[in-house]
Amino acid sequence: MLGPVNFAQLLFPDFSLILVGYLVCRFTALNRTVWEQAEVLVYYFLFPVLLFHSITRSPLDLGEASSLIGAGVMLGLSGIAMAYALPFVPWLGRHIDRREHAGAAQVAFRFNSFIALALAERLAGARGQLLIAVLIGFCVPLFNLGAVWPMARHSRTGVVRALVRNPLIIATFAGLAVNLMGLRVPEWLVPTLTRIGGASLAVGLLAAGAGMQFGKMTQSPALTAGVLSIKHLLMPLVALALARLWRLDAAQAAVLLAFSATPTASSAYVLAARMGYNGPYVAGLVTLSTILGLASLPFALGVLG
Known part of the structure; x- marks a missing residue:
């Protein structure tokens, strides 16, 4: 078990x-206009390169990773089920607006890929990045479907088309195909990919901070309490149970626990706004989730781990 000093050292670089x-x-001229373009650069280029390189640089044994994949998918399905069930919870459901819930439910189970990858590397080095990249590959399609589905009836966005064109999914499955075929990235190209990967983590974390908004955090308190309790309390507890059920080794269990407690995806508010929902409110939830990650990650990795 890591002590509090180690947790401070583990989390400080990313949250700083x-x-x-x-x-x-x-407080500078580098306002949201600049950071929106930075998010596009990370999402469509830097981060897919990092995922591809993380998966291809070490041989992958799907048999060995199958337990982690199974636990990750079950964790994702559990989070989606709990998020969808919120309007039907006695007493709490009466205070939840169904339309607001459709836009905010995704906060309960989505995760910030930038933080997850940075933490996985600190927890288990190159193997940690490989394991989290595999989890991302199998869970991003599931989570995107879970996020879009409640809003789809109010939008003309095609769910299948959005998933097929997702650059993270394309990069992940391309990396898996290259790895399983036994191919390797040429040595002369590795330093370039490594530098791109490092840039993606740094710029992605900066962009996550730039996207934080505090103005709407007090709106819909029942829904806010529900989705954030699932994300930062119930998901880590489910992850612990699944780690034991699937008999994960120490590195796999640590990655799964970190994965479960990582703050929600910073792009959640963009998705909600683009599909006609309350983007500023979801942005407030993302901000609260980022702050709560300072407590839920030590809880998951220290108390539960």
Whole structure:
């Protein structure tokens, strides 16, 4: 079990970048207009390169990773089920607006890929990045479907088309195909890919901080309490149970627990806004989730781990 000093050392580099991103966006000329373009660069180029390189640089044994994949998929399905069930919870459901819930449910189970990858590397080195990349590959389609589905009836966005064109999914499955065929990236190209990967983590964490908004955090308190309790309390507890059920080794269990407690995806508010829902409210939830990650990650990795 890691002590509190180790947790401070583990989390400080990533959360300090989030804080820097927030301060730079709010108090300098590098405002949201700049960071929106940075998010596009990370999402469509830098981050897919990192995922591809993380998967291809070490041989992957799907038999060995199958337990982690199974646990990750079950964790994702559990989070989606709990999020969808919120309007039907006695007493709590009466205070939840169904339309607001459709836009905010995704906060309960989605995750910030930038933070997850950075933490996995600190927890288990190159193997940690490989394991989290595999989890991302199998869970991003599931989570995207779970996020879009409640909003789809109010939008003309094609769910299948959005998944097929997702750059993270394309990069992940391309990396898996290359790895399983026994191919390797040429040595002369590795330094370039490594630098791109490092840039994606730094810029992605800065962009997550730049996207934080505090103005709408007090709206819909019952829904806010519900989705954030699932994300930062119930998901880590489910992850612990699944780690034991699937008999994961220490590195796999640590990655799954970190995966479960990572703050929600910073792009959640973009998806909600683009599909006609309350983007500012979801942005407030993302901000709260990022802050709560300072407590839920030590809880998952220290108390439960």
